[in-house]
Amino acid sequence: MQNKKNRQRLKIPKFRLIKRQEMWILTVQGWIIAIALLTALIIFTITHIHPFLAVTSPIKSAELLVVEGWLPDYAIQQAVIEFKSGNYRQIITTGGTLERGNYLTAYNTFADVAAATLKKLGLEPEKVVAVPAPYVIKDRSYTSAAEFGRWLSKSNLQPKSINLFSWDAHTRRSWLLFQKVLAPQINVGAIAAKTQDYDPKKWWRYSQGVRTVIDEAIAYIYAHFFNWKA
Numbered sequence: 001m002q003n004k005k006n007r008q009r010l011k012i013p014k015f016r017l018i019k020r021q022e023m024w025i026l027t028v029q030g031w032i033i034a035i036a037l038l039t040a041l042i043i044f045t046i047t048h049i050h051p052f053l054a055v056t057s058p059i060k061s062a063e064l065l066v067v068e069g070w071l072p073d074y075a076i077q078q079a080v081i082e083f084k085s086g087n088y089r090q091i092i093t094t095g096g097t098l099e100r101g102n103y104l105t106a107y108n109t110f111a112d113v114a115a116a117t118l119k120k121l122g123l124e125p126e127k128v129v130a131v132p133a134p135y136v137i138k139d140r141s142y143t144s145a146a147e148f149g150r151w152l153s154k155s156n157l158q159p160k161s162i163n164l165f166s167w168d169a170h171t172r173r174s175w176l177l178f179q180k181v182l183a184p185q186i187n188v189g190a191i192a193a194k195t196q197d198y199d200p201k202k203w204w205r206y207s208q209g210v211r212t213v214i215d216e217a218i219a220y221i222y223a224h225f226f227n228w229k230a
């Protein structure tokens with residue numbers, strides 16, 4: 001009897017790799033509602049993400065119009081129209097080193113190219129100022145904003161507000177960075193140039209639209225939540 005009890009104490013426990021348990025799952029009605037909600041969310045995102053990124057929220061009393069120099073020519077033309085229709089004192093171009101064609105032109109930065117283009121389009125030379133940014137391999141938009149902030153602090157302009165003129169879906173991110181650099185001393189408005197590369201209302205039908213919106217959405221999330229110097 002004693003030996004039997006000893007054998008029971010020395011019994012090796014059993015190992016089980018799986019076990020049975022209860023779990024909650026969606027019913028047919030639940031799946032229908034979940035799919036409907038997910039579909040509605042996707043449609044809402046598709047139809048509202050481009051207007052969110054290509055934000056236009058100008059300040060009517062802005063004294064300076066700041067134009068990102070890398071904009072295409074048709075966007076620079078839109079900036080000229082904006083400058084002439086507003087009460088701006090000056091138009092400032094920003095941007096870093098040219099990435100292509102540097103050996104074929106007298107201009108070394110996007111800021112210089114944009115400034116020369118604005119003058120060619122009829123703006124008075126004394127109202128156009130180029131503020132080039134140094135060469136960097138990352139944080140180019142932030143570097144342009146920071147360089148503009150440094151230049152502005154040394155100038156005699158001292159504006160209370162400016163409007164930033166950027167391109168399409170890139171505007172939201174640039175607006176964020178300029179606000180981070182200049183606010184609260186200077187109020188920053190935003191104006192998005194209308195793109196000619198795709199139909200903004202149906203951007204998902206164009207390869208260029210898909211690339212632009214997805215890239216800018218990811219870049220904005222990264223800049224806003226992880227590294228606003230992007």
